[in-house]
Amino acid sequence: GAVVSQHPSRVICKSGTSVKIECRSLDFQATTMFWYRQFPKQSLMLMATSNEGSKATYEQGVEKDKFLINHASLTLSTLTVTSAHPEDSSFYICSARDWRRLAGTYNEQFFGPGTRLTVL
Amino acid sequence: AQSVTQLDSHVSVSEGTPVLLRCNYSSSYSPSLFWYVQHPNKGLQLLLKYTSAATLVKGINGFEAEFKKSETSFHLTKPSAHMSDAAEYFCVVSEAPEGSQGNLIFGKGTKLSVKP
Numbered sequence: 001g002a003v004v005s006q007h008p009s010r011v012i013c014k015s016g017t018s019v020k021i022e023c024r025s026l027d028f029q030a031t032t033m034f035w036y037r038q039f040p041k042q043s044l045m046l047m048a049t050s051n052e053g054s055k056a057t058y059e060q061g062v063e064k065d066k067f068l069i070n071h072a073s074l075t076l077s078t079l080t081v082t083s084a085h086p087e088d089s090s091f092y093i094c095s096a097r098d099w100r101r102l103a104g105t106y107n108e109q110f111f112g113p114g115t116r117l118t119v120l
Numbered sequence: 121a122q123s124v125t126q127l128d129s130h131v132s133v134s135e136g137t138p139v140l141l142r143c144n145y146s147s148s149y150s151p152s153l154f155w156y157v158q159h160p161n162k163g164l165q166l167l168l169k170y171t172s173a174a175t176l177v178k179g180i181n182g183f184e185a186e187f188k189k190s191e192t193s194f195h196l197t198k199p200s201a202h203m204s205d206a207a208e209y210f211c212v213v214s215e216a217p218e219g220s221q222g223n224l225i226f227g228k229g230t231k232l233s234v235k236p
Contacts (some may be wrong), residue, residue: 004163034223041129043226044210093164109224111156111164 003027004096006112013084014120021079021115023094029074030096034109035067038091050077084119091116122147124213126227134235139183139198141230143211146192152214153194154224155185159207167209170194181205206234 003026013019023033032051036044048069050056056069066088068080077096081088095109127142145151155167168179175187185196194211211227 041228043228045226046223049223095164108166108169113163 002098002110004030004094004110004112006092006094006115008115009113010116010118012118012120015085016083018080018082019084019117021081021092021094021117023077023079023096023112025075025096025098025110028096028098028110030077030098031074032097033071033077034095034097035069035077035079036093036095038093038114040091044093047079081117084117086119089117089119122149122151122213122225124211124225124227126209126211126230128230129228130231130233132233132235133201135203136200139196139201139205139232141196141209141211141232143185143194143196143227144192145194145211145213147213153185153187154212154214155179155183155194155196156210156212157207158210158229164210167196201232201234203234203236206232208232 005024005026007022011019034049035047037047038044046059047062048056048058050069050071052071052074058064066082068082071077091114093111093114095111097109124145131141133139150172153170156164157167158164167183168177168185170177170187178184183196183198185194187194208229208231210229213225
């Protein structure tokens with residue numbers, strides 16, 4: 001159980017276009033989803049936290065108008081990179097938190113396989 | 121502020137020999153600590169977690185880690201490496217005051233290579 005999928009797994013687009021990435025929790029309901037960005041040989045950096053039915057909370061330095069996040073249902077969150085530029089090329093990873101597993105002071109997140117975005 | 125440092129970017133071992141992946145953390149609160157593994161083209165998988173219970177934590181696939189507060193360390197070990205252990209490993213701390221749910225702070229990762 002607790003499987004998270006992402007689509008597409010990789011995408012190549014031209015500079016100036018927009019790209020949508022989907023994150024789905026396949027066998028559980030995710031009240032919260034997280035979007036991370038990972039540059040080559042670097043760590044995962046949290047971009048934003050997405051709660052179902054409400055606006056996403058963005059980390060400092062992340063442009064909310066450029067990285068549009070929608071979490072319209074308990075099993076789907078989308079990240080849209082608007083007017084993509086080469087510097088947006090990265091590995092985008094989502095994760096989901098299962099409300100049934102909230103316990104104590106820790107939260108277990110289940111991660112998707114990631115989406116490799118290349119902007120030409 | 122919370123942070124985590126993985127001391128080795130790359131570790132190479134021979135199959136059947138012990139594995140040691142080092143991690144040090146800093147935290148203003150009682151930390152929750154995790155180790156995740158990332159295989160190529162797959163999502164991150166939780167290996168084990170420490171949440172203020174037993175300091176020696178056993179995880180999946182024979183991995184274990186020991187929380188040492190005096191050394192602010194949470195090193196990952198395995199007695200005998202297997203070829204399938206080759207992957208990227210992330211040490212993670214949760215920035216969470218007692219009783220709350222915090223975000224995850226990732227280390228830069230350690231790539232484990234296993235030689236036949």
